[in-house]
Amino acid sequence: RSTIIPQTYQNKPENVIVAVGMAQKLGLDPFTVMQNLNIVKGKTSWSGSFCRTLIEKSNKFTNLHLIFVGQKGTENYGCYMEGTDRETGEVIKGPEVNLKMAKAEGWTNNSKWINMPELMLSYRATSFFARVYVPEALNGVQTTEEIEDVFNANGKQKREVKDVL
Numbered sequence: 001r002s003t004i005i006p007q008t009y010q011n012k013p014e015n016v017i018v019a020v021g022m023a024q025k026l027g028l029d030p031f032t033v034m035q036n037l038n039i040v041k042g043k044t045s046w047s048g049s050f051c052r053t054l055i056e057k058s059n060k061f062t063n064l065h066l067i068f069v070g071q072k073g074t075e076n077y078g079c080y081m082e083g084t085d086r087e088t089g090e091v092i093k094g095p096e097v098n099l100k101m102a103k104a105e106g107w108t109n110n111s112k113w114i115n116m117p118e119l120m121l122s123y124r125a126t127s128f129f130a131r132v133y134v135p136e137a138l139n140g141v142q143t144t145e146e147i148e149d150v151f152n153a154n155g156k157q158k159r160e161v162k163d164v165l
Contacts (some may be wrong), residue, residue, distance in 0.1 A: 005034050006111045018044065026139060028059070038144045045144040048123030051130045053139040060086055061133075066122055075100035081129035094129030097121050107149050120145070 001011055009015045016034070022044070023033040036050035046054070055064060061083030070076035078098025084091050091150045098116060102108050102124075127143045 005031070006038075008039050009034050020036065022139065022141075026054070026137075037141075040144055040147045043147055044141050045147045046127075046138065048127060048139050048143045048145045049121075051123070051126045051138070051143060055081075055083075055130050055134050058137045060132045061092065062086055066125060068118070068121075069096065070098060075103065077117070077121075079118075079125045081125050083129070083133075092133055094125060094132060095130060097124045105149065107145075110145075110148065128138070 003010065009019060016030075019033045019037055020030045022028075022037060023030040026033070036047045036053075038045045038047060052064070055061065064081060064083040066079050068077070068079045070078055076098055078101070080096040081094040081155055082091060083094075098121070099108075099113075102117075102120070104111055107113055107120070107124075110120075123143065123145055127138075127146065129155050130138050
């Protein structure tokens with residue numbers, strides 16, 4: 001009943017149980033999970049901003065950072081996440097995400113892609129890096145943005161919800 005947790009969990013013990021189970025599995029505190037595990041269209045999803053935390057918690061990489069490429073304001077503007085593998089010292093470059101891809105995938109139907117492209121590119125590049133190099137950190141859960149992208153403005157599913165990669 002606490003009002004300091006998201007409404008998704010208030011007076012919904014079944015949702016709290018899912019969050020507590022996820023927290024135990026990932027070694028996180030339940031409050032943190034409840035603040036970052038959303039339920040969209042009946043599916044659990046991580047907030048895009050939380051993917052970085054999950055990658056860092058894996059302790060597989062150092063020097064994680066986003067690298068922006070292309071010319072701002074053009075379709076080739078994008079970014080990718082890069083980090084150094086702790087075991088091998090190899091620099092790992094994640095998949096690049098750019099505005100051309102966002103348009104082709106229909107992600108720009110969400111006004112946030114128009115109003116705050118750097119943030120949306122960052123979230124997607126981070127989630128792609130996690131999905132490819134630290135899939136266990138996501139625990140098979142997509143990001144909120146990934147799930148929302150498969151639904152059109154009317155709330156109807158555009159395509160089957162699957163992993164983006």
